[in-house]
Amino acid sequence: xxxxxxxxxxxxxxxxxxxxxxxxxxxxxxxxxxxxxxxxxxxxxxxxxxxxxxxxxxxxxxxxxxxxxxxxxxxxxxxxxxxxxxxxxxxxxxxxxxxxxxxxxxxxxxxxxxxxxxxxxxxxxxxxxxxxxxxxxxxxxxxxxxxxxxxxxxxxxxxxxxxxxxxxxxxxxxxxxxxxxxxxxxxxxxxxxxxxxxxxxxxxxxxxxxxxxxxxxxxxxxxxxxxxxxxxxxxxxxxxxxxxxxxxxxxxxxxxxxxxxxxxxxxxxxxxxxxxxxxxxxxxxxxxxxxxxxxxxxxxxxxxxxxxxxx
Amino acid sequence: xxxxxxxxxxxxxxxxxxxxxxxxxxxxxxxxxxxxxxxxxxxxxxxxxxxxxxxxxxxxxxxxxxxxxxxxxxxxxxxxxxxxxxxxxxxxxxxxxxxxxxxxxxxxxxxxxxxxxxxxxxxxxxxxxxxxxxxxxxxxxxxxxxxxxxxxxxxxxxxxxxxxxxxxxxxxxxxxxxxxxxxxxxxxxxxxxxxxxxxxxxxxxxxxxxxxxxxxxxxxxxxxxxxxxxxxxxxxxxxxxxxxxxxxxxxxxxxxxxxxxxxxxxxxxxxxxxxxxxxxx
Amino acid sequence: xxxxxxxxxxxxxxxxxxxxxxxxxxxxxxxxxxxxxxxxxxxxxxxxxxxxxxxxxxxxxxxxxxxxxxxxxxxxxxxxxxxxxxxxxxxxxxxxxxxxxxxxxxxxxxxxxxxxxxxxxxxxxxxxxxxxxxxxxxxxxxxxxxxxxxxxxxxxxxxxxxxxxxxxxxxxxxxxxxxxxxxxxxxxxxxxxxxxxxxxxxxxxxxxxxxxxxxxxxxxxxxxxxxxxxxxxxxxxxxxxxxxxxxxxxxxxxxxxxxxxxxxxxxxxxxxxxxxxxxxxxxxxxxxxxxxxxxxxxxxxxxxxxxxxx
Numbered sequence: 001x002x003x004x005x006x007x008x009x010x011x012x013x014x015x016x017x018x019x020x021x022x023x024x025x026x027x028x029x030x031x032x033x034x035x036x037x038x039x040x041x042x043x044x045x046x047x048x049x050x051x052x053x054x055x056x057x058x059x060x061x062x063x064x065x066x067x068x069x070x071x072x073x074x075x076x077x078x079x080x081x082x083x084x085x086x087x088x089x090x091x092x093x094x095x096x097x098x099x100x101x102x103x104x105x106x107x108x109x110x111x112x113x114x115x116x117x118x119x120x121x122x123x124x125x126x127x128x129x130x131x132x133x134x135x136x137x138x139x140x141x142x143x144x145x146x147x148x149x150x151x152x153x154x155x156x157x158x159x160x161x162x163x164x165x166x167x168x169x170x171x172x173x174x175x176x177x178x179x180x181x182x183x184x185x186x187x188x189x190x191x192x193x194x195x196x197x198x199x200x201x202x203x204x205x206x207x208x209x210x211x212x213x214x215x216x217x218x219x220x221x222x223x224x225x226x227x228x229x230x231x232x233x234x235x236x237x238x239x240x241x242x243x244x245x246x247x248x249x250x251x252x253x254x255x256x257x258x259x260x261x262x263x264x265x266x267x268x269x270x271x272x273x274x275x276x277x278x279x280x281x282x283x284x285x286x287x288x289x290x291x292x293x294x295x296x297x298x299x300x301x302x303x304x305x306x307x308x309x310x311x
Numbered sequence: 312x313x314x315x316x317x318x319x320x321x322x323x324x325x326x327x328x329x330x331x332x333x334x335x336x337x338x339x340x341x342x343x344x345x346x347x348x349x350x351x352x353x354x355x356x357x358x359x360x361x362x363x364x365x366x367x368x369x370x371x372x373x374x375x376x377x378x379x380x381x382x383x384x385x386x387x388x389x390x391x392x393x394x395x396x397x398x399x400x401x402x403x404x405x406x407x408x409x410x411x412x413x414x415x416x417x418x419x420x421x422x423x424x425x426x427x428x429x430x431x432x433x434x435x436x437x438x439x440x441x442x443x444x445x446x447x448x449x450x451x452x453x454x455x456x457x458x459x460x461x462x463x464x465x466x467x468x469x470x471x472x473x474x475x476x477x478x479x480x481x482x483x484x485x486x487x488x489x490x491x492x493x494x495x496x497x498x499x500x501x502x503x504x505x506x507x508x509x510x511x512x513x514x515x516x517x518x519x520x521x522x523x524x525x526x527x528x529x530x531x532x533x534x535x536x537x538x539x540x541x542x543x544x545x546x547x548x549x550x551x552x553x554x555x556x557x558x559x560x561x562x563x564x565x566x567x568x569x570x571x572x573x574x575x576x577x578x579x580x581x582x583x584x585x586x587x588x589x590x591x592x
Numbered sequence: 593x594x595x596x597x598x599x600x601x602x603x604x605x606x607x608x609x610x611x612x613x614x615x616x617x618x619x620x621x622x623x624x625x626x627x628x629x630x631x632x633x634x635x636x637x638x639x640x641x642x643x644x645x646x647x648x649x650x651x652x653x654x655x656x657x658x659x660x661x662x663x664x665x666x667x668x669x670x671x672x673x674x675x676x677x678x679x680x681x682x683x684x685x686x687x688x689x690x691x692x693x694x695x696x697x698x699x700x701x702x703x704x705x706x707x708x709x710x711x712x713x714x715x716x717x718x719x720x721x722x723x724x725x726x727x728x729x730x731x732x733x734x735x736x737x738x739x740x741x742x743x744x745x746x747x748x749x750x751x752x753x754x755x756x757x758x759x760x761x762x763x764x765x766x767x768x769x770x771x772x773x774x775x776x777x778x779x780x781x782x783x784x785x786x787x788x789x790x791x792x793x794x795x796x797x798x799x800x801x802x803x804x805x806x807x808x809x810x811x812x813x814x815x816x817x818x819x820x821x822x823x824x825x826x827x828x829x830x831x832x833x834x835x836x837x838x839x840x841x842x843x844x845x846x847x848x849x850x851x852x853x854x855x856x857x858x859x860x861x862x863x864x865x866x867x868x869x870x871x872x873x874x875x876x877x878x879x880x881x882x883x884x885x886x887x888x889x890x891x892x893x894x895x896x897x898x899x900x901x902x
Contacts (some may be wrong), residue, residue, distance in 0.1 A: 028489045032403055035395035036414050039463070043417050043458050046428060049435035073779030075758035077732070080779065107330025115327060124331070126582050131338045133510075134577050135517030137545045138567045141552045142341050145348075159752065160796030161782065172337045179334070203316055205323040224424070233425025235520035236545075240552060244789070245782045255782060260427050260520070265784065266758075267434065267524040271582065275666075277759070285431045289424065296423040363882065364641050383607060444672075530640045530656040532647060533607070533626075540655050555791040555812050 046289070054286040057279035066283065072246035072257075074280045081280070083287060085246035089256035090288075093167050093238060094231040096252055100171025101227050105178025106213075106220060112179070113186040114208050125180075132176035140240030143169040148241070156252060161243030164252035170237050174227040181226065185219020186212050218306035225299035229292050235260040259288045345571065349564030357565055361532035362547065366558035370564050374547035377447060377535040378516055381543055384451025385458060385515045386419040390508050392455075393462030394497075397504075400463075401470040402492050422460035429457045430524025437525065445526030447541045453521045464505020469500035482569070502588035509581035513574045519545040544570050625861050630657035631664025631677030632761050633786050634805035635847045638703055639677050639881040651868065652861045660785045661761030662686075663852075669693050674855040674862055678848040679705065679761030679805065696853035700866070700893050700902050702873060703882040706806040706830035707766060707843035710791075710816040714798045717746045720820040720827035723770060723842065729753075729801070731771045734778045753781035753848035754793035760785055766803055769842040774788045791816065798881060805847075806830055810881035835883040847882070856900065863901065870894050 026219040058066070061081045069082015110126070112121050147165040151158050158164055189212050213220065243255035244265055263281055360370025383405035393428050396418075433453035473496050481491040505560040535541035542550075544566060629639050631661065631764075636658045643654035659667065661678045668676035669690040682690075682699070690697065709726065711718065725743070729736045729751070739746040756763035758775065768774040782793050787804040794800035795815040809818050809830070820827035823841040834840035849869070855862045868874065870893055877884035885893065 022487060025487055025489055029399075032399035033396050035392050036399045036404075038457065039396060039421060040414060042421060042432075042459070046424065046432045046437055049432045050428075053435075071779065072442065076777055076779045077773075077775040080403050094360050094431070104333055107327045108334055111327040111331050115324060126336070126578075129510075129582070130575060131334060131577060133513055133517070133544055133574050134338075134341065135519070135550050135567075135570055135574060137517070137519045137552075138345065139341070140455040141548070141563060141567065142344065145339075145344060146344050159794055172334065175330075175334045203320050205316075205320045208323070229423050232425070233423075235425065235427045236549070239520075243782055244784055245780065247780060252411075260425060263431065264520055264523055267430065271532070281431060285428055289428055292423055292459055292507050293420060294424060296420055300419075363644055364637055386607075526657070530636075530643070531653075532644065532655075533653045540628075552789040553786055553792070555788055555795060556813065 021067075036050050042078075050282050050286045050289055053279045053282035057283040060276060060279075070248055075277055079276070081283075083259075083284060085248050086257060086259045086262055086284060087291075088248045088250075088289070089163070089242070089246065090232055090258040090260070091228070092163055092250060092252065092256060093242065093258055094180070094228055096163065096167035097171035097174060097231045098224070098228055100168060101174035101178050101231075102224055104171070104271035105175045105223065105227070106182055108179040109182035109186060109220075110213070113183050114204060114212065128176045128179060131173070132180075134173070136173070136209045136234065139169050139173055140166075140237040143237060143241035159243070159253060159255050161241060161245070161255045162163075162253050163242050163256050166238050166242040167252060169241070170231055170234055173234075174231060177227045177230065178223045181223035182216065185216035186221070189215040193251065197222070201309075218303050219284070221306055222299055222303045225295060225302060229295040229299070230276060233260060233288070233292055234294065235264050239264045258286050263288070325522075342571070345564050345567050348561060349566070349568045352558075352561045352565035353568055357569065362530060362542075363532075366556060366562055369559075369562055369571065371531060371544060371547050371562075372537055373531050374542050374544040374566070375569060377450075377541040378544040380447055380535060380541075380571075381451050381454055381539070383513055384448065385454045385587055386508070386512055388451070388455040389459050389462050389511065390504075390516075393459055393508070394466050394504055394509075396459075396463045397466030397470055398497075402469055402488065402496065413451045418460050418463050423462065425520075426457050427516055427520040427524065429453055430521035431455070434448050435522060443555050445540060446538045447535050448537050449525050450522050450541065450543065453525055454515040454518060457518060457521060458515045461511040461514070462508055465511065466500070466504045469503025469507065470496060472503060473499045473522075502584055506581045506585045509577050509584070513577035513581070516577070517545060517570065519543075519549055522546050523549070544573075625652035625859075627652060627654040627675065627855075627859075627862055627865055628657075628673045629654055629675035629677060630659050630667050630673045631675075632661040632679040633658040633848075634679040634705065634760075634762050634807070635677035635702070635849065637807060637880050638847065638876060638882055639675070639849065639869075642865070642872070645876060646865055646868050647873065648858075649868070651864060654865060658786065660757065660759030661764070662759040663785075663864045665690075668697070668850060668852065669695050670850075671695060672867050674852050674859075675866075676850040678850060679845070681848065682850065698851045698853060698856060698866075698896070700849050700851065700870070700896060701885065701889065702849045702869060702893075703877050704835045704885060704889075705845050705847050705883060706835035706840045707762065707769075707803060707845060708809040708830045709801065709803045709819045709821065709843075710794050710808050710809055711819060712794055712796075712798050712800045713815065713817050715749075715800075715817060717871075718819065719823055722822040723824070726770045726821070727772070730755075730767070730777055732776050732778055737764045749799040752793070752797040752800045754780075754790040754797075754800060755781050755783060755791070756787070757783040757785040762787070762804060765845055766843075769845075806835060806883055806894045807881040832883045836886050847876065867897060870897055 066081050066083050069080060070084050071080035071082050072085045073080040112124060116124060143165040147169055148158060148160065148162065151165060193211055194207050195214060197211045238258045239261045242258060242261060244257050244261060245255040246257040249256065262284055266277065266281055356370050358370065358375060359372055360368060361373055363369040375456060401417060406412065430453065437449045437452055477492050477495050477499065481495050523546060531540055531542045548563050548566040548570065551559045551566060593865055636656055640656045643656060647653060661680055664676045664678065664688045665682060667673045669686060673692060710723065728734060729742060736742060736751060738748050738750055740748040756766065764774050767777050771777060784790060787808045790802040790804050791812050794802040810818060818830055820829045821843060828834050828840045830840050835844045838844055851866055856866065873890055874884045
C-alpha cells in the first residue's frame with residue numbers, strides 16, 4: 001500500500017488536495033458495471049427471445065384458446081392449442097412433490113437445528129448437500145427404473161410413465177433446499193428465545209413447534225416457495241419418468257406431460273424455424289417464465305410480510 | 312413431565328428422525344442402485360471408446376471430454392463476470408440509484424428461471440441468432456448464464472462477510488477504492504467465492520435440459536473441439552436411458568457413476584475449502 | 593490469504609492441458625472432414641451403423657442426429673446438413689423450400705421397412721388386426737379406450753397407446769396408410785420422436801399398443817410381440833421377406849437417405865461414405881436389424897449413384 005495524496009501543507013495541518021480524477025478507478029468502475037450489465041442483458045435476451053416468437057404465435061392462435069383450451073395437440077390435424085393440460089400436469093407434479101418436500105424438509109431442519117449434536121450435524125449437513133448435487137438426469141433415470149417398478153411391486157397400479165414416481169423423486173430432491181433454508185432461518189432465531197421457553201418448563205416439542213418455527217416462519221416460507229418454483233421448472237426428471245401424454249388428470253398414477261417436458265421433447269435436436277411447432281416452444285416457454293416469475297414475486301412479498309427482526 | 316408429554320416428545324423426535332431417514336435413505340439407495348446397476352459396464356472402455364450402436368463396444372469418451380470442456384468454459388466465464396458483478400453490487404453501487412436496484416432484483420429473478428428457458432434463449436440467440444451453431448462453445452455460454460446468478464449471490468455473501476473495519480482501516484491509510492477491494496476484501500473473500508463457484512460449476516456439469524435445446528447431438532464418435540459438434544455426459548446418459556436394450560441401461564448407470572464421481576468430487580473440494588478456510592473475525 | 597501453492601499450481605496445470613486439448617482438436621476428429629447427418633429416428637440407426645463401420649475402415653467422422661424426418665429436412669433445406677435420413681419421401685412443400693434455398697439433392701433408397709405394430713407379450717388375446725380395426729383405434733376423435741372396444745371377444749383391458757410424434761416420417765406414413773390421410777390421428781397417446789420411448793412404453797404396459805419401424809421390433813424381440821396385419825388378403829406378419837416382396841401391406845415402405853448435391857460433388861468424403869453405404873448395404877442392414885433391399889432394388893440405387901458421379 002502506498003501513501004497517498006494527503007499531504008501536510010506548509011502550515012502543518014492536513015490539507016487534502018483538490019479531487020483528481022483517477023482514471024484507473026473510472027476504468028475499473030466501468031468494467032464492473034459492464035459485468036453487472038451481463039445479467040441485465042441476459043434477462044432482456046430471455047424476454048425478447050420469448051416474446052417475439054410468442055407474439056407471432058398468438059397472432060395465429062388466440063390467447064384465449066391457448067389459455068383455456070383443454071386439449072394440447074399442436075402438431076396434429078386438426079391442431080389444438082389449449083395449454084391447460086400442460087399447466088395441470090406441471091402443477092400436479094409440483095404440488096405432489098411439495099407434499100413430500102415441505103414436511104420432510106422442515107423435519108430435517110428441525111432435527112438438525114434442535115436435536116442433532118454438533119458433530120453429527122457437521123457430517124449430516126454436507127451429506128444433505130450431496131443429495132442436492134445429484135444431477136437430475138440421474139434422478140429421472142432412478143425414478144423410471146427403480147421407483148416405478150417398486151411402486152408396482154407394492155401394488156400401486158402406476159403406468160410405466162407416471163406422475164407419482166417423478167413427484168416422489170422430485171420431492172426428495174427438494175428436501176435439501178427446504179431443509180437448508182429453513183435451518184438457516186431457525187439458526188438465526190436467538191438462543192434466548194429457546195432458553196426462555198425451557199426456563200418456563202416447555203419441552204423440546206413445544207419449543208420447536210411453538211417458538212422456533214413461528215420465529216423462523218419467514219425463512220421457512222421462503223424455502224417453500226423457492227422449492228415450489230424449482231419443482232415447476234424441473235425438466236429432466238419429468239421428461240424421463242412422467243411421460244408425454246398431455247391430459248388433464250389428477251390421478252398421479254397416470255401419464256401426463258408438463259410444460260418443461262414439452263419444451264424439452266419438442267426442442268430435442270431441432271425444430272423447423274417459422275413453423276407453428278417452433279413457436280409453440282416459445283408460447284409455452286413464456287407461460288412457464290411468467291409462472292415462475294410470479295412465484296418469485298410472491299415469495300419476496302411473503303418473506304417481507306412475515307419477517308421478524310431480532311436486534 | 313407427564314408420561315403423555317414424554318410420549319409426545321418421543322413421537323415428535325421419531326418423526327423428525329423419520330424425515331432424516333427418508334432423505335438420507337433415498338440418497339443411499341440411489342447411490343447403491345446406480346453403483347450396482349452400472350458396475351458391469353464400468354471399465355476402461357467407458358473412458359476410451361466412443362458411443363456405438365453395439366452396447367458392448369460403446370463408451371462415453373467424447374461425452375466425458377465434452378463435459379470437462381464445458382466445465383472449463385463455465386469456470387473461465389462465470390467466475391470473472393460473477394465476481395466482478397458481486398464486487399460492483401457490494402462495493403460500488405449506490406443503492407439509491409434505480410438501475411442498481413434493477414440489477415439486484417434482476418439477478419434474484421434470474422436465479423429462479425428454469426434452466427430450460429435458458430436453453431430457449433440459447434437456441435434463439437446463440438445457436439441461431441449469432442449463428443455459431445450447435446457447438447461446444449454455445450453450450451458453455453448457455454451454462455455460464457445458468458449458473459451466473461448463483462456465483463453472484465455466493466460472491467456477494469463472501470464479500471459481505473468481510474468486516475467493514477478491514478475496509479475502513481485501508482481507507483484510513485489512504486488506499487483508493489479499488490486498492491481496498493483488490494488487496495483487502497477480495498483475498499479475504501476468496502474462500503467463500505471459491506466454494507460458491509465450485510458448487511455452481513458442479514451444477515453446470517450436471518445440467519441436461521439447456522444442452523438438449525442447443526443440440527448436443529446423439530451420435531458423436533470423435534473427441535470434441537471448441538467449435539465442433541458434441542454431446543455432453545448428462546445428455547449421453549439421457550440418450551442411453553431411452554434405449555430399451557438392457558445393456559444400454561447398464562451403460563447409462565455406468566455413465567451416471569462417472570458423472571456422480573465428477574460432481575461429488577467437486578462438491579467435496581468445495582466443502583473442504585469451506586471448512587479449511589473458515590475465518591473467524 | 594492464499595490457497596496453498598501446490599494445489600493452485602496443479603489446478604492451473606490441469607486447466608491448461610484441457611484447454612489446449614479443446615482448442616487444438618482431438619486425434620483426427622473435429623470439424624475438418626466431418627459429415628453431418630440428421631433426420632428420421634427410424635433410419636438413424638442405419639446411418640449410425642454405416643458411420644461406425646465407415647470410420648473403422650479409415651473414413652472420416654459422421655455425426656448423426658435424430659430430429660425426426662420433418663426436422664431433418666428443415667435443416668437439410670437450410671444447408672445445415674449434408675445428409676438427411678427420411679422414413680418417407682420428401683414432401684412437395686419441403687422440396688420447394690429446398691429449391692428456394694438452392695439445395696439440390698440425390699434421393700437414395702437404403703433399406704426397406706415393415707412398419708410394425710406391437711403389443712405387450714402378456715397380451716395373449718390378439719394376434720392379428722385388420723387395417724379397419726387399426727383405423728378405428730387411431731383415427732381422429734377415436735373413442736376406443738379398451739381392448740374390448742376393438743373386438744368384443746377381447747378382455748376389458750385399458751388400451752394404452754404409444755406412437756410416433758408428428759415430426760416423424762413414421763407418423764406421416766402410418767396415418768396415410770392406415771387412417772387414409774397424412775397427419776390424421778387421435779391425439780391422446782404418448783407421442784415421441786424417439787421410437788425407443790414407444791418400445792419402453794409398450795414393453796411396460798399390459799394393454800399397450802404401439803407402432804414403429806421393424807428394426808426397433810427386431811432389436812427388442814424379447815420384450816414385445818408383433819401383430820400380423822390383414823390388409824385385405826389375410827394376416828401377414830412383418831418380416832424381412834414380407835417387407836421385401838411387399839406382401840406386408842399396406843405397411844411396407846422404403847427408407848431414404850437424401851444427399852446434398854453440392855456436398856456430394858465437392859467433398860470426396862461424402863462420395864466415399866455414400867458409396868460405402870450402398871456397397872455394404874446388405875451387411876449394414878443386417879447388423880442394424882433392418883430389412884435389406886432386394887438385389888434388383890440395390891442395383892437400381894447403385895446405378896443412380898453411378899449417374900450422379902459421372
